[in-house]
Amino acid sequence: MEKKLSRAEQKARRPHEILDAAFEEFVEKGYAATRVEDVGARLGVTKGTVYLYFPTKEALFEATIGHVSAPFEDVRASIDALQGSHSDRLRQLLLLGYDKLAGDRKTRELLRLQLAEGSRFPNIIDRHYGEFVAPLLDAVRALIEQGVASGEFHQGAAASMPEVVISSAIHLTIWKLIFADRNPIDEATFIEAHIDLVLNGLLARRR
Amino acid sequence: MEKKLSRAEQKARRPHEILDAAFEEFVEKGYAATRVEDVGARLGVTKGTVYLYFPTKEALFEATIGHVSAPFEDVRASIDALQGSHSDRLRQLLLLGYDKLAGDRKTRELLRLQLAEGSRFPNIIDRHYGEFVAPLLDAVRALIEQGVASGEFHQGAAASMPEVVISSAIHLTIWKLIFADRNPIDEATFIEAHIDLVLNGLLARRR
DNA sequence: TATCGCTGACTTACTAGTTAGTCAATGGAT
DNA sequence: ATCCATTGACTAACTAGTAAGTCAGCGATA
Numbered sequence: 001m002e003k004k005l006s007r008a009e010q011k012a013r014r015p016h017e018i019l020d021a022a023f024e025e026f027v028e029k030g031y032a033a034t035r036v037e038d039v040g041a042r043l044g045v046t047k048g049t050v051y052l053y054f055p056t057k058e059a060l061f062e063a064t065i066g067h068v069s070a071p072f073e074d075v076r077a078s079i080d081a082l083q084g085s086h087s088d089r090l091r092q093l094l095l096l097g098y099d100k101l102a103g104d105r106k107t108r109e110l111l112r113l114q115l116a117e118g119s120r121f122p123n124i125i126d127r128h129y130g131e132f133v134a135p136l137l138d139a140v141r142a143l144i145e146q147g148v149a150s151g152e153f154h155q156g157a158a159a160s161m162p163e164v165v166i167s168s169a170i171h172l173t174i175w176k177l178i179f180a181d182r183n184p185i186d187e188a189t190f191i192e193a194h195i196d197l198v199l200n201g202l203l204a205r206r207r
Numbered sequence: 208m209e210k211k212l213s214r215a216e217q218k219a220r221r222p223h224e225i226l227d228a229a230f231e232e233f234v235e236k237g238y239a240a241t242r243v244e245d246v247g248a249r250l251g252v253t254k255g256t257v258y259l260y261f262p263t264k265e266a267l268f269e270a271t272i273g274h275v276s277a278p279f280e281d282v283r284a285s286i287d288a289l290q291g292s293h294s295d296r297l298r299q300l301l302l303l304g305y306d307k308l309a310g311d312r313k314t315r316e317l318l319r320l321q322l323a324e325g326s327r328f329p330n331i332i333d334r335h336y337g338e339f340v341a342p343l344l345d346a347v348r349a350l351i352e353q354g355v356a357s358g359e360f361h362q363g364a365a366a367s368m369p370e371v372v373i374s375s376a377i378h379l380t381i382w383k384l385i386f387a388d389r390n391p392i393d394e395a396t397f398i399e400a401h402i403d404l405v406l407n408g409l410l411a412r413r414r
Numbered sequence: 415t416a417t418c419g420c421t422g423a424c425t426t427a428c429t430a431g432t433t434a435g436t437c438a439a440t441g442g443a444t
Numbered sequence: 445a446t447c448c449a450t451t452g453a454c455t456a457a458c459t460a461g462t463a464a465g466t467c468a469g470c471g472a473t474a
Contacts (some may be wrong), residue, residue, distance in 0.1 A: 007439055011453070024211070030323060032239035035429065042392055047431085057430065110375075114385055116237060116323035121263060135466055147409070154411040161400035163392070165409070167378030168371045174381060175370070180384060185370070193368035201408025202354070202372070203294070204361040218419070242463065253421055258465065381459060 015053050017043050019067040022060055027109045031061055031117045038154045058121075065113065068106050069131065075100060075113055079139040084148030090165075093143060097136075097166055098191055102173040112177050137162050168194040214382040222260050224250050234316040238268055238324045262337055267330075271332045272320065275313050276338065282307060293354030297372075298402055300350060304343075305398055307411040309380040319384050334408055344369050375401040 005013070005126035006199055018037040025034045036057055054060040082089040101107055110128075118125045121205055140162035147153035158164055175183075212220070228249035232241045243264055244254040261267040285303055289296040308314055317335075325332045347369035354360035365371055379397055382390075 007451095007453075014453090021264075028326070030237060030239060036431085037429080046455080047429095048389075048433090049454055051322040051431065052453070055431095090409070112322055115319055115381070118385055119235070119387075125385060125389070129386070144409070147262070151411060153408065153409045154228075156398065156407055157400040157407060158402045158404035160406075161397055163378060163397065164375045164401045164404050167375040167401075170381060171370060171374030171377045174322070174377060178325055179336070180326075182332070183336060189364065190368055190370065194371045196363045197365035197371050197405065197408065197410050199364075199410050200361065200363055201404065201410075202239060202297070202351070202360045202363075202365060202408050203406050204358060205412065214419070221419090243465085244463080254464085255422070255466085256420055259419075260467095264464070 001079070001088075007069055014049075016067075018050055018053055018060075019064050019188050022064045023068055023106070026064060026095060026113060031113075036060070061117075062124065063122065065110070065121070066127075068110050069128060075132070076135050076139065079136075079143075082143075086143065086150060086152045088197055089143060090147070090198070093140065094166065094169065094198070095171045095191070098172070098187075101169050102176060103188075108177055111173060136166075140166060165198055170198075221256075223274075225257055225260055225267070226271050229271040230275055230313070230316075233268060233320060238320075238327070243267070259274060268300050268324075269328060269331065272317070272328070273334070275317050276335060282339070283288070283346065286343075286350075289350075293350065293357060293359045294406055296350060297354070297405070300347065300375065301373065301402055301405070304376045305379070305394075308376050309383060309394075315380050316382055318380060343373075347373060372405055375404075 005068060018039065022034075022039045024042065028034075034057075036050050039060070040047050040050045043049075048059050050060065051099060075096075079093060082092050084092070103105075114125060114128060141160075144153060144159050144162060144165065148155050148159050155157060168190070172185065172187065229241075229246045231249065232246050235241075241264075243257050246267070247257045250256075259266065261270060281324050282303075286300060289299050293298070308318075321332060321335060348367075351360060351366050351369060351372065351391050354365050360366060375397070379392065379394065382392060388405065
């Protein structure tokens, strides 16, 4: 039990603690229904303390979104490091996507907050698009174009629209957000089916 | 200008008018931030009038969700009426899905409300699953199974997971909800790419 | 004129944001 | 090592504003 934190240490931790608590509250109640006092209460601290670190509830919300969006910077590097045939790399890319998006509760709930509050906080949408969505789509597009150039992938409409290749990962994320544990899906089977569909399609192969 | 409505006619219309107005307000502001007074104001009527028809704000919200979910009953019939090869019918089914889900603003915004408020109104989720999601998935699954049985579709993991076949429609819907008109997608190309991917996959066909 | 859909002022309850005051940690002096 | 003046993170009680829900009365309709 390390109840012994110096003042400086405690002060340095506060903003992080507050943002973590705020994220949980905003996820659970939404922006409007969240009370700043309840955010503080999660830390055993009063509303006044929260207002020492964040000037308004809006600023707290935007900082909270930035706080959980931060750990995305490594995704781009992971994508460039993939090895193997284009099919292999695409498979790995999709698995990575499931891990970071559908598999990570914080990322999932971030998507919920974007949908729920995005129209009132447009800048969180724009930031997320520039920092996460656009680079990811560019990486998928580049990978598919390489596969087409090498002859491994066929030249079809799907090759120019990377969204349709990754969209099942979005679907699973939304499913988990809406149904939580009420209508669970077998995720391993789902992911396998997705990869099978992306690579092979539905039509029987002629020989 | 038909300002001449009898009292009985006006009274019969009121609940519908209120629900239409409430839907717009809830979509724009979310449940918590919506003011009952503003719902009334859309009709040029005061808060008191709204409370003559709905006992609480919560009841108004649940009735609003039920109001916009209502017109789904015909979807099932449309699916059963499809004609042609299994590929043709699947294509028509997907086009129908885009039309009813991504293409219809009310349905799209209903999805947003489910995501945003579902955790505080669980029954709207359960109703929607039973009345819309489950029947749709069953129809897609049945169609794919018939295609596999006939030899037109190959027997793969995707055949048992109808979600991965329709998920691009969900993706486009989410995209439109989040980015509205800031990052528009060419929808015709998107849908074409989706159908191409579902039928052919990415791998080049051997000859 | 009797009815009744509607009004709008009112009550009640709640919350964002403020600020004067508290007290425990700190660190220099002895 | 001990004392103690100072700091500053935090609190608690406050203001000001807002919104849900109520109801006595109004006035157009039939």
